[in-house]
Amino acid sequence: MNKEMKYTQRILLIDDEAQILETCRSCLNNAGHADVVIENDSSKVMSLLSREEFAVIVLDLRMPNLSGFELLPQIISQHPQIKVIVATANNDVETVVNCIKEGAFDYLVKPIDVKRLITSVRKALEMRSLANELTALKQYMFTDRLDHPEAFRSIVTGNKAMRAIFQYLEVISGTRQAVTITGETGTGKELIARAIHNLSGCSGEYVALNVAGLDDNMFSDTLFGHRKGAFTGADQARDGLITRASGGTLFLDEIGDLNEMSQIKLLRLLQEQEYYPVGSDFIKKSDARLVLATNRDLQELIKQGKFRNDLYYRLCGHRVHLPPLRDRLDDIPLLLEHFLGSAADCLGKKKPTPPPELAVMLALYHFPGNIRELEALVFDAVLRHNSGILSMETFRGVIGHERPLPTLDCSTPAAAGENPLCGIFGHFPTLDEVEQYMIAEAMKLAKGNQGLAGKILGMGRQTLNKRLKLQAS
Numbered sequence: 220m221n222k223e224m225k226y227t228q229r230i231l232l233i234d235d236e237a238q239i240l241e242t243c244r245s246c247l248n249n250a251g252h253a254d255v256v257i258e259n260d261s262s263k264v265m266s267l268l269s270r271e272e273f274a275v276i277v278l279d280l281r282m283p284n285l286s287g288f289e290l291l292p293q294i295i296s297q298h299p300q301i302k303v304i305v306a307t308a309n310n311d312v313e314t315v316v317n318c319i320k321e322g323a324f325d326y327l328v329k330p331i332d333v334k335r336l337i338t339s340v341r342k343a344l345e346m347r348s349l350a351n352e353l354t355a356l357k358q359y360m361f362t363d364r365l366d367h368p369e370a371f372r373s374i375v376t377g378n379k380a381m382r383a384i385f386q387y388l389e390v391i392s393g394t395r396q397a398v399t400i401t402g403e404t405g406t407g408k409e410l411i412a413r414a415i416h417n418l419s420g421c422s423g424e425y426v427a428l429n430v431a432g433l434d435d436n437m438f439s440d441t442l443f444g445h446r447k448g449a450f451t452g453a454d455q456a457r458d459g460l461i462t463r464a465s466g467g468t469l470f471l472d473e474i475g476d477l478n479e480m481s482q483i484k485l486l487r488l489l490q491e492q493e494y495y496p497v498g499s500d501f502i503k504k505s506d507a508r509l510v511l512a513t514n515r516d517l518q519e520l521i522k523q524g525k526f527r528n529d530l531y532y533r534l535c536g537h538r539v540h541l542p543p544l545r546d547r548l549d550d551i552p553l554l555l556e557h558f559l560g561s562a563a564d565c566l567g568k569k570k571p572t573p574p575p576e577l578a579v580m581l582a583l584y585h586f587p588g589n590i591r592e593l594e595a596l597v598f599d600a601v602l603r604h605n606s607g608i609l610s611m612e613t614f615r616g617v618i619g620h621e622r623p624l625p626t627l628d629c630s631t632p633a634a635a636g637e638n639p640l641c642g643i644f645g646h647f648p649t650l651d652e653v654e655q656y657m658i659a660e661a662m663k664l665a666k667g668n669q670g671l672a673g674k675i676l677g678m679g680r681q682t683l684n685k686r687l688k689l690q691a692s
């Protein structure tokens with residue numbers, strides 16, 4: 220995590236009245252903002268800002284010696300990234316307009332209303348964190364770098380869209396805001412959730428809960444715990460998973476399946492970081508970072524009245540969508556190699572060599588179960604494998620018969636345009652046709668040099684030679 224992002228949550232309160240400073244600080248602390256610094260001597264502010272980083276300042280306008288009116292332009296010009304909220308006893312429009320013109324983010328009228336203070340600070344922090352993300356994203360766009368590749372070690376990919384997702388996750392790793400991961404089943408959402416936790420550098424635990432099939436009682440009890448005597452059999456008070464995830468990450472999977480009551484509780488947790496243990500009237504605070512995932516289409520669920528609109532918009536803040544495997548075909552050879560190795564290790568066998576046409580065959584399959592399905596297929600093939608080159612039979616058995624390719628109608632120009640293979644062949648081709656086509660294209664590229672064409676196709680010269688002879692016969 221870089222320095223800029225590490226300090227994005229720090230708040231500075233400036234007022235000459237110590238009592239006001241203490242009250243505001245404890246209100247903000249109670250609202251979950253732990254990092255609050257106070258200063259009652261306005262003449263020390265500029266030197267403090269040159270030494271330490273702050274995301275937000277709440278600045279009293281009327282102070283002896285150096286007033287907030289004088290400080291505001293100095294802060295804005297020397298530290299334009301800081302969001303300044305001015306506090307004024309004077310609710311006249313002109314003062315407020317002047318401060319906003321100078322660059323203030325918001326204003327509060329004294330005596331300060333606690334709710335208004337918390338809302339304004341929260342908004343300012345969000346704006347600051349968005350600005351940080353934008354800056355970092357711009358830097359990433361130009362450098363294509365990853366600062367923490369080790370956080371993604373378990374995710375095998377060479378795909379550009381996936382790499383962009385990794386970069387985005389690095390950018391937002393400095394915030395504690397919730398992240399929502401969408402994508403079809405088996406695309407790796409749980410792996411991404413773990414990577415978000417690894418990136419956060421949090422000392423707390425990573426705790427995962429699949430909420431599918433939990434009714435509201437089970438959801439609340441598992442997540443929030445209960446007080447003693449909350450229901451029959453609750454002999455002891457018990458903490459929920461949210462307590463275990465304190466200072467860490469709580470991953471809630473399958474949130475598209477949550478019932479209405481639990482959705483309301485999740486919304487409260489996301490908005491206020493607050494929850495009630497079952498049977499308790501005392502609100503509790505949580506500092507766990509929430510990562511949520513679903514393979515359902517949430518907008519479709521909203522249309523059907525099964526998912527709350529307000530919860531959906533709350534989830535939209537930081538969101539990543541994982542592409543299905545059929546949209547990242549360049550990952551298939553890498554994943555195949557990876558799963559061959561892990562299956563062989565697990566079964567205590569020598570890693571088999573895959574036939575070169577296997578990757579092509581896999582690339583043509585729809586993979587409704589995505590990477591999980593590929594992993595299972597490869598495991599099964601390695602289990603049945605004895606020696607030498609891996610047999611295609613297991614794959615043909617599943618891909619060719621039990622789970623056929625989706626039927627494609629290439630007769631319309633639109634369909635041909637959508638599927639590049641239809642565009643080339645005029646119909647959806649057989650594997651033999653694809654093989655012939657690829658060999659012909661590779662030979663053209665290699666200007667007839669069989670050794671070079673073999674390298675392009677990932678096969679030896681002799682194998683290519685045999686296939687050319689077969690095609691000619």
Ligand SMILES: Nc1ncnc2c1ncn2[C@@H]1O[C@H](COP(=O)(O)OP(=O)(O)OP(=O)(O)O)[C@@H](O)[C@H]1O
Binds near residue numbers: 374403408
């Ligand atoms: N890029 C990848 N590299 C290596 N293994 C992967 C990759 N993506 C997914 N996997 C493996 O595929 C399986 C499914 O991944 P995961 O459980 O993260 O998917 P998911 O999207 O959370 O699925 P679901 O929606 O069904 O919960 C796991 O065994 C995981 O290790």
